[in-house]
Amino acid sequence: DAGVTQSPTHLIKTRGQHVTLRCSPISGHKSVSWYQQVLGQGPQFIFQYYEKEERGRGNFPDRFSARQFPNYSSELNVNALLLGDSALYLCASSWANDNEQFFGPGTRLTVL
Amino acid sequence: EDQVTQSPEALRLQEGESSSLNCSYTVSGLRGLFWYRQDPGKGPEFLFTLYSAGEEKEKERLKATLTKKESFLHITAPKPEDSATYLCAVRETGTYKYIFGTGTRLKVLA
Numbered sequence: 001d002a003g004v005t006q007s008p009t010h011l012i013k014t015r016g017q018h019v020t021l022r023c024s025p026i027s028g029h030k031s032v033s034w035y036q037q038v039l040g041q042g043p044q045f046i047f048q049y050y051e052k053e054e055r056g057r058g059n060f061p062d063r064f065s066a067r068q069f070p071n072y073s074s075e076l077n078v079n080a081l082l083l084g085d086s087a088l089y090l091c092a093s094s095w096a097n098d099n100e101q102f103f104g105p106g107t108r109l110t111v112l
Numbered sequence: 113e114d115q116v117t118q119s120p121e122a123l124r125l126q127e128g129e130s131s132s133l134n135c136s137y138t139v140s141g142l143r144g145l146f147w148y149r150q151d152p153g154k155g156p157e158f159l160f161t162l163y164s165a166g167e168e169k170e171k172e173r174l175k176a177t178l179t180k181k182e183s184f185l186h187i188t189a190p191k192p193e194d195s196a197t198y199l200c201a202v203r204e205t206g207t208y209k210y211i212f213g214t215g216t217r218l219k220v221l222a
Binding site for chain 1: 212
């Protein structure tokens with residue numbers, strides 16, 4: 001079975017631009033979460049979506065937004081990119097209320 | 113404020129030298145505590161979930177334990193392939209937010 005997939009693998013943007021990251025969960029998983037991981041730190045929670053509804057949000061500015069589609073895939077959007085947005089963006093999926101989250105390989109975003 | 117603190121930050125072991133990693137947490141109510149392994153440039157790999165004090169889980173050379181304030185990941189007779197960053201996370205009761213620690217970077221030398 002395929003695990004969580006994310007695209008693109010790497011991305012380079014300049015300050016002020018907009019970026020969209022994509023995630024496909026494990027088949028059957030209905031919940032998707034997004035995390036930001038800066039080098040040397042643990043992942044920081046951004047959003048969790050379940051059945052297309054946001055049910056958790058971390059301490060990130062409104063420049064960050066996300067949505068979940070009927071097939072349970074998800075997009076993370078970041079507007080007005082800053083240098084500090086450079087990080088590994090991770091997507092994780094889980095069944096529903098289950099605790100266990102399974103992570104994808106991440107998207108490495110570099111903002112110049 | 114909810115917090116997760118891992119120690120040590122880095123650990124170097126000789127192959128076969130057993131040790132333990134610590135994760136201390138502060139939450140008002142624990143919904144679950146999770147251990148992950150992360151290799152450089154990759155996403156975290158799920159290892160264990162612990163729900164209540166006194167619970168233990170094992171997988172190959174790894175054993176995770178939980179008390180009311182901390183969790184330990186015991187590594188018995190480690191091998192070089194166990195080298196990775198080990199992350200601890202907690203989920204507080206009533207929320208869907210997962211709080212991660214900064215991890216312990218483990219290096220096992222042959």
